[in-house]
Amino acid sequence: MQSALEISGDEELTERQKDVLNAVLRLLVEEGDRLTMTAVARRASCSKETLYKWFGDRDGLLTAMVQWQASKVRVAQVDRSRLDKSSLSASLERYASDWLHVISSDTSIALNRVAIAHAGEEKRNLGAIVLENGRLAMGRRLKPVLLAGRDAGLLEFDDAEQAFRTFFGLVARDVQIRLLLGDRLKPTDAEIGQDAADATRQFLALYGARNGAAKSGL
Template identity: 30%
Template sequence: MSSVLPSFAAIQRRQRVHAAVRELLAEQGFRISMDAVAARAGCSKQTLYAQFGSKQALLRSMIDEHLDLTTVRLEDGPGTGNDVRGTLLAFAMEHLAHLCDPSVVATSQLLTAEAHQFPEEAKALYRDGCERLTERLARWLASAMERGLLKQDDPHLAAELLLSMITGLDFERQRFAVPHRRSLAARRRWAEFAVDGFLRAFPPAIGMAAAAADAPSKPQEFQI
């Protein structure tokens, strides 16, 4: 029992710290400090440095948490059921739900406005977030291509194309304070349109397509 409690306490502390970072990024942008995070999370600055080492490592830890949630459907590979469409739809819905979160919208607007003042921090945030998300998706697509579930092509370019299709113009709508896809129904409709368009561009090999057509269909369920 005693060995479990410290781990549980550490998890709770990490969650509080991550929540504090998300809140402060929306309020302060790149000016966020370790002092502010410690005060918001209810811990000491020494504790933050002991656990994370630096502000950049703390930001990377928070981004890792988001990436794990967004890409959880991709972790097991294309799967024995060959349900490429279902997996990509689930991924798209998770990604769109994150992009439409009000705190994420506020953070994106503030960080975009400040990027020219903090170029190194902005580049690091892009590398830790966008580039790593693209890399995870590219690995999954490469595996699907190797198995004949998708047409062979450059998986990194395909990943960037799919992410662009999923995002659409919502970033631009958010940036200019224009209504975007807030509702679950609107996000699902767009996710299906984007994923189906992507799959038409990267159809599976003929044999795999025939096998998928003969397989019993299952209703799609989205959990976000």
């Protein structure tokens, strides 16, 4: 069942709803796939009736949690009329930095481990929830920026999905799989910032249009 809440950013959540989702994230780290609505209600000090009203059911609650995590990866708005290489690079770099912060968090690691453990099982569809509201949703949010860059003559590509997948690979590299397998990798803010800048520079080297440099004055 789809969540009763459609979350694209913190502004759509009340502080009480944020408290509930924080409780879900903590329980997920502690309990893994044993998370229940009863446990969430107890931890968040609210009734199960309230949870069902807000989220529909356990799958709806998990969907809202994944959407909330994904909303932390922000996509900076770009002005198509004044888009240049500098502003495009800044938008991509911010996105990459947010992405690395999210995937390296304890809650994201716990969530993905549970999702992978039950991927493909008919009665446990957290894998599908994470895929649809995480990776696929973030792709849908960034592709308009990539297309704006192409329209402005800054990028060259035929397939926006392929371009996004390349950017995804440059940003994530082997970080996520290492974390999922138990590597105690703890990147600092400075390291994440450098990795985001490197991934953005590499992406622009691969997809940057030759006439984009002239248009942007760079």
